[in-house]
Amino acid sequence: MEIPRHWRLKKQRYALVGEVCPHCEAKIFPPRDVCPHCSGEAKTPYQFSGQGEVYSYTVMNDAPAGFEENTPYTVAVVKLAEGPMVTAQLTDLGAEPVKIGMPVEMVTRRIRSDGNDRGMIVYGYKFRPVMQ
Amino acid sequence: MDAAGTEKPSLLLKTLKPIGIIGYGAYVPRYRIPAAEIARIWKGAEGSLPVKEKAVPGLDEDVITMSVEAARNALARAGIDPQELRAVWVGSESHPYAVKPSGTVVAEAIGASTNIQSGDWEFACKAGSEALVAAMGLVGSGMGRYALAIGMDTAQGKPGDALEFTAAAGGAAFIVGPAEEALAVIEGSYSFVTDTPDFWRREGKKYPEHSQRFTGEPAYFHHITSAAQTYLEDSGTKPEDYTFAVFHQPNAKFPQRVAGMLGFKPEQIKTGLLVPEIGNTYAGSSLIGLSNVLDVAKPGDRILTVSYGSGSGSDAFGLLVTGAITERQGKALKTRDYIARRTEIDYAQYVRLRRKITME
Numbered sequence: 001m002e003i004p005r006h007w008r009l010k011k012q013r014y015a016l017v018g019e020v021c022p023h024c025e026a027k028i029f030p031p032r033d034v035c036p037h038c039s040g041e042a043k044t045p046y047q048f049s050g051q052g053e054v055y056s057y058t059v060m061n062d063a064p065a066g067f068e069e070n071t072p073y074t075v076a077v078v079k080l081a082e083g084p085m086v087t088a089q090l091t092d093l094g095a096e097p098v099k100i101g102m103p104v105e106m107v108t109r110r111i112r113s114d115g116n117d118r119g120m121i122v123y124g125y126k127f128r129p130v131m132q
Numbered sequence: 133m134d135a136a137g138t139e140k141p142s143l144l145l146k147t148l149k150p151i152g153i154i155g156y157g158a159y160v161p162r163y164r165i166p167a168a169e170i171a172r173i174w175k176g177a178e179g180s181l182p183v184k185e186k187a188v189p190g191l192d193e194d195v196i197t198m199s200v201e202a203a204r205n206a207l208a209r210a211g212i213d214p215q216e217l218r219a220v221w222v223g224s225e226s227h228p229y230a231v232k233p234s235g236t237v238v239a240e241a242i243g244a245s246t247n248i249q250s251g252d253w254e255f256a257c258k259a260g261s262e263a264l265v266a267a268m269g270l271v272g273s274g275m276g277r278y279a280l281a282i283g284m285d286t287a288q289g290k291p292g293d294a295l296e297f298t299a300a301a302g303g304a305a306f307i308v309g310p311a312e313e314a315l316a317v318i319e320g321s322y323s324f325v326t327d328t329p330d331f332w333r334r335e336g337k338k339y340p341e342h343s344q345r346f347t348g349e350p351a352y353f354h355h356i357t358s359a360a361q362t363y364l365e366d367s368g369t370k371p372e373d374y375t376f377a378v379f380h381q382p383n384a385k386f387p388q389r390v391a392g393m394l395g396f397k398p399e400q401i402k403t404g405l406l407v408p409e410i411g412n413t414y415a416g417s418s419l420i421g422l423s424n425v426l427d428v429a430k431p432g433d434r435i436l437t438v439s440y441g442s443g444s445g446s447d448a449f450g451l452l453v454t455g456a457i458t459e460r461q462g463k464a465l466k467t468r469d470y471i472a473r474r475t476e477i478d479y480a481q482y483v484r485l486r487r488k489i490t491m492e
């Protein structure tokens with residue numbers, strides 16, 4: 001059971017809320033309160049647009065504990081439009097083949113249950129092919 | 133006036149302040165199972181099927197995730213800061229938790245403040261429209277400037293049951309605010325409620341039960357016609373005053389028949405009739421029909437929407453579309469964008485997506 005951790009991370013997980021550095025304006029995700037670019041203090045919340053592109057990806061056929069139900073699924077490194085890279089599942093792929101450089105957008109989805117079907121449901125960001 | 137010459141009091145729900153819908157948004161998941169595929173498994177393909185196909189949620193979707201997306205679309209159209217919402221209400225009969233509100237997760241995900249009401253609503257297929265009436269009350273009384281009401285479902289259908297053909301996933305979100313900001317002014321509403329046991333699901337049970345033919349005349353038709361007729365009479369409007377009408381749509385036949393009974397023509401209900409393509413989205417059913425109408429409505433159009441929820445009750449709403457609609461329609465994905473995004477699945481995939489296989 002990791003309820004306190006899920007609860008602490010909910011803002012960044014549900015809606016891709018990171019930080020913006022007040023000194024060099026770098027957009028930061030995940031939030032860490034210190035700018036990785038200029039090392040200044042950076043605590044200003046920033047709502048990312050959710051737009052990005054696939055930087056790299058792999059297909060998970062043998063999932064870690066808690067994710068077995070969804071196999072096979074695709075995990076990608078997504079380069080956000082504002083700069084940072086995030087690792088996340090791709091979803092709603094349908095028959096579309098995943099390609100490097102493919103434009104994707106953030107959606108909030110069920111990630112897993114904490115424990116079995118009696119546990120809390122963990123929600124968080126995934127990315128899907130951009131809908132026009 | 134009655135026979136004694138006294139004025140009959142109006143039964144319409146009218147707010148103290150004029151109000152309207154300032155933003156709306158829909159959501160339909162990607163997967164579709166054709167009714168013919170369900171018929172292939174359970175009873176052959178003879179006879180007429182109630183819909184062409186229905187929308188099925190992905191493994192990582194539920195009423196909360198679908199509500200979040202519809203709410204984000206509504207916020208994009210409203211153009212307001214989510215911190216200004218004073219209510220985030222989700223109406224559904226498939227809330228992911230039996231105890232723990234869906235609304236709190238949705239509110240957090242869309243960036244609402246902590247200054248909100250957020251209880252869940254339940255009234256079978258009219259849980260969403262009931263939340264909309266409550267939002268009218270909250271805004272219309274001056275308790276808050278904006279309120280978000282969502283009707284969303286991932287409806288449960290027992291394998292092999294008649295309702296499995298139609299029990300679908302989808303819905304819509306509406307933000308109620310002052311009339312001067314509205315894309316459609318809410319002219320009033322009226323609700324008609326009785327104790328009618330046509331459909332229910334007992335606590336802890338996976339699938340609902342229904343009383344077969346009893347779901348028609350004393351249930352669906354009686355409540356919708358009662359709500360619509362009282363609304364029309366007390367608002368002094370007639371069917372021909374409306375460009376569009378949307379009725380709850382458990383199948384393709386019922387809404388078309390009730391429209392005819394009330395004096396509406398097929399072209400008035402065509403735009404809002406989505407059930408043949410996405411199935412019955414329960415608490416989302418009449419509301420997603422309305423969102424599809426708003427996607428194409430023009431200033432000056434009048435829209436009548438009547439929901440139906442088993443148990444039973446109907447909410448009737450009259451809307452008058454304003455000039456603000458034109459520039460807001462394109463600010464988010466439209467209902468049809470979601471309907472056009474379609475991946476067909478077979479019954480085996482459906483059984484997996486709906487978690488009907490026991491894994492452990």
